[in-house]
């Protein structure tokens with residue numbers, strides 16, 4: 195007579211503990227999400243207002259888009275308003291975007307409006323993800339994919355890995371277009387120019403650097419400076435002004451919203467051109 199382990203351990207249906215179920219759900223879902231984003235139409239670096247608005251419009255246009263932000267809470271400089279007075283100002287020209295995103299605003303003076311900055315940031319993030327953009331927080335973009343004279347993706351690592359200075363190699367996300375929405379530091383544009391010795395689409399061919407405060411001119415030029423600065427690489431928001439050498443504008447955010455929308459339109463055209 196053969197001896198079976200079942201003689202001693204009768205088969206019982208395996209009931210997953212609640213702890214395992216929760217862990218398995220998160221791991222399965224997260225890795226599916228990450229695998230699904232290994233090839234994108236648009237990789238957005240930086241979840242400030244311009245990057246989030248770009249993500250919203252690109253997703254709404256049906257493109258596959260993911261946004262990477264190094265912080266736990268994307269939103270960039272919008273949460274804090276000005277000096278932590280948590281309100282922001284937007285101007286009339288940006289009102290259609292504010293309305294499309296469903297934000298609550300109140301009129302102030304001379305064609306300006308006030309929005310609670312926490313409401314605005316949360317609202318942008320909600321609408322972008324609802325439209326289908328995927329946000330990866332705690333991801334730092336440390337480099338780009340650079341092939342045949344074109345930016346073709348981003349190189350990502352966990353922010354804590356970089357903060358700890360751990361020698362751990364990154365992963366790569368391939369993308370038809372990349373947006374540098376990293377704010378004042380314009381990190382991606384700097385990296386592309388420095389590491390590959392290439393000329394950017396700016397007056398000097400390099401990253402010119404941000405100027406001091408001129409709110410009206412800073413707002414105007416943010417839109418103008420939102421462009422493709424190297425094949426496959428676009429800039430928005432403060433990074434656009436940093437790269438092209440224009441003014442800062444303080445806590446007026448209409449320019450950031452309009453820059454994000456323009457970036458999405460330019461990237462959408464480029465994506466369609468590659469299809």
Ligand code: 48H
Nearest residue numbers: 240242243244263264270271335376377431432442443444
């Ligand atoms: C992943 C990164 C990396 C990286 C940075 O600065 P932001 O809010 O971006 P903008 O340009 O959309 O908005 C600017 C606005 O907030 C502002 O600062 C204004 C209007 N200032 C005017 C003035 O006079 O001071 O956000 C950039 C985001 C942040 O969330 C960073 O964490 C993130 O980019 N980021 N994420 N990889 N390498 N670098």
